[in-house]
Amino acid sequence: MTTLVLANEKGGVGKSAIACQLGYYFHDILNKRVLVIDLDHQGNTTRSLTKSGLATVAPVQSHQFLTEPITSVASGAFVLVPSSRELLKLQEQKEWHNRFATNLRECLRAVGASFDMAIIDTNPNPDIRVIAALVVADGVLAPIQLNQEAVHGIGSLRRQVVKIQGTLNPDLRFLGILPNLVEATPFQRENLTQLVTACADLLLTLRDGRPAAFARRTAWPEAQALGIPIWKSKKTSSRDVWSEIRPVFETVAASLEVS
Ligand SMILES: Nc1ncnc2c1ncn2[C@@H]1O[C@H](COP(=O)(O)OP(=O)(O)OP(=O)(O)O)[C@@H](O)[C@H]1O
Ligand SMILES: [Mg+2]
Structure with a gap:
């Protein structure tokens, strides 16, 4: 099983939306067995995937993956481990933080034979949930919004990833920054140009060399x-959106060697 984390301490940048749509993509288009773990107490991913009716909701909640030695979830080819309010209590339990990361690793190892792909959605604000997810993941993808504050904010995620790569998870791959919610304004275009110039190597890059981005x-x-995959939407505009998303998701799958 390959594990991908969606992370960025900025809120509202599309982590949950991309996590859900990637979940559908791996399951529906690539025919993979997918486990989605919602580590955000806000539960946006849980709400959307539950609404979809496409994912089986596991009887365990995501905080239990950190606090207990869970060895099974639910049977099914698309399973959601839902969010809970208990997630909010983990940060204050400092003496257990190492154990939380170890538990998450062991839980994923135990259920790993039943899935090809795990996608972990995280909360904004870097805390033990985000750190534990990065410690166990194979890859991390960082959606951002193109405003100066968000662009500067990506530095701290990058530093955290480098630190974890240097210590607890040398195999963690930074797949890249994924600009999202991009608007066709001169300001945003300028920000994208600046970003490409300043940190081209940090951007998720498509096979044709262009930086990936979602409008x-x-x-x-x-x-x-x-709660539907965008490509299943009946609206004709969704077809254009899907043609924009598809090469990006293909790049994510290829980067993780899941295809
Ligand atoms: N490309 C896009 N175009 C328009 N709306 C988008 C796009 N991507 C995401 N959204 C919407 O923007 C809102 C915020 O996205 P989302 O909840 O995925 O962000 P998030 O990073 O998970 O936020 P949080 O940090 O609070 O969990 C949602 O309503 C989502 O549907
Ligand atoms: Mg979210």
Whole structure:
């Protein structure tokens, strides 16, 4: 099983929407067995995937993956380990932090034979949940929004990833920054140009060499609210959105060697 984490301490950058749509993509298009773990107490991924009816909701909650030696989830080719409010209590239990990361690793190892792909959605604000996810992951993808604050904020995630690569998880791969909610304004275009110039090596890059990015499109919140894969939406505009998403998801799958 290959594990991908969606992380960025900025809120509202698309971590959950991309986690859900990637989950559908790996399951529906690549025919992979997918486990989605929602480590965000806000539960946006849990709400959307539950609404979809496509994922089996596991009887265990995601905080238990950190606090207990869970050895099985639910049978099914697309399983959601849902969010809970208990996740909020983990940060204060400092003496257990190492154990939380170890438990998560052991839980994933135990259920790993039943899935090809695990996708972990994380909360904004870097805490033990995000650190534990990075410690156990094979890859991390960082959606951002193109404003100066968010672009500067990516530095701290990058530093955290480098630190974890140097200590607890040398195999962790930084797949890249993925600009999302990009608008066709001169300001945003300028920010994207600056980003490409300043940190081209940190951007997720498509096979044709272009930096990956998603435009702001209403198809995203609509699909998330309905709990559907964007490519299953009946709206004709969704077809254009899907043609924008597909090469990016293909790049993510290829980077993780899951295809
Ligand atoms: N490309 C896009 N175009 C338009 N809306 C988008 C796009 N990507 C995400 N959204 C919407 O933006 C909102 C915020 O996205 P999302 O909840 O995925 O962000 P997040 O990073 O998970 O936020 P948080 O850090 O609070 O968990 C959601 O309503 C989502 O559907
Ligand atoms: Mg979220």
